[in-house]
Amino acid sequence: MRNKRGAKDVKRAELQSYLNNFLAIDRVKDYCPNGLQVEGRDSIQKIITGVTACQALIEHAVAEDADAILVHHGYFWKGEPAEILGMKKRRLQLLLRNDINLFAYHLPLDVHPRLGNNAQLARLMDWPDPSPLTTVEPEGVVMYAELSHDESAVSLAEQLEQRLGRPLFCAEHNDQAIRRIAWCTGGGQGFIDAAAQAGCDAFITGEVSEQTIHSAREQGIAFYAAGHHATERYGIQALGEHLAEQFGFAHRFIDIDSPA
Ligand SMILES: [Zn+2]
Structure with missing residues (x-):
């Protein structure tokens, strides 16, 4: 099916199972959940990739009306406080308010x-x-x-x-x-x-x-x-390009620079 942007209309669940399978998430023990971390809208045509799901990256995704963000460093790391306060609240609020999906792949992407x-x-x-x-x-x-x-x-x-x-x-x-x-x-x-x-x-x-x-x-x-x-700028970028080819997504890698 084609939508008004001329891109293929891909269901979130289809992308999720494709990615989980492609990156073999069950084969690696990790310190965070790999896969869909925050659920957003149901269908996906435009994706943004970045190294870390920081506030600035989400702001870019909102400005570009992206349906999903894919990152290497997502949320919910083992040992971090479970409460949703401050910085964490602001990030999640921005994602949820704009109905944007967040996919994160850590070790499986490495x-x-x-x-x-x-x-x-x-x-x-x-x-x-x-x-x-x-x-x-x-x-x-x-x-x-x-x-x-x-x-x-x-x-x-x-x-x-x-x-x-x-x-x-x-x-x-x-x-x-x-x-x-x-x-x-x-x-x-x-x-x-x-x-x-x-x-x-x-x-x-x-x-x-x-x-x-x-x-x-x-x-x-x-x-x-x-x-x-x-x-770590290159894996997520390559994954985004692969998905654009595979599913016809519009894709953009956003480099939020960090000296670290
Ligand atoms: Zn890393």
Whole structure:
């Protein structure tokens, strides 16, 4: 069926089951619900994607009269207060008042072999044949690749800055030669030891902790924190483009910039 915008009319339930199945949400244990988090209108023609379901993203969706928002970071994280107060109230109120659906996919989007954040970062960086580091769960949350030639740690830093379009958050290395690289988009700094143990020469993630630097120095692994937001812009965008193709949706990715 076609509607007045000329787009296909897709029912929310159809999109929901397509996404849940496509991203295999039952296969991954997570800290938040994956899938439809806030129910809005029944039929969907226009979607907005973004990294985080912040107030500014919802405002964009309202201004563009979108039917659904798809994000990587949604709501209802394990351990957060259950009360709907303040910031949380304002976000939910804006969604509900405008009858906009909110879909959120966290770990299932990180690990998706083609459209996931890790897969899309490899694509952006031209890292060949990414494989999951099997010592880490869930599978695909840390990936690695062998470069075809030795890369200097400095030139890897430059490539990251150039392709991500922003300065690195932090880099710790001795300009050593890099051949095997591992990565985990977002807050994956805790995996640096697994990457070192797997014989990787470099580890790239979004964030850094104090102890990460000591891990890098003492195990001789080059470390790069390229930004949580910056490294996680690509999965949700690829998912939105895929849905636009699959269902004929109008789609727009809105980048609400964050230095973190
Ligand atoms: Zn994240």
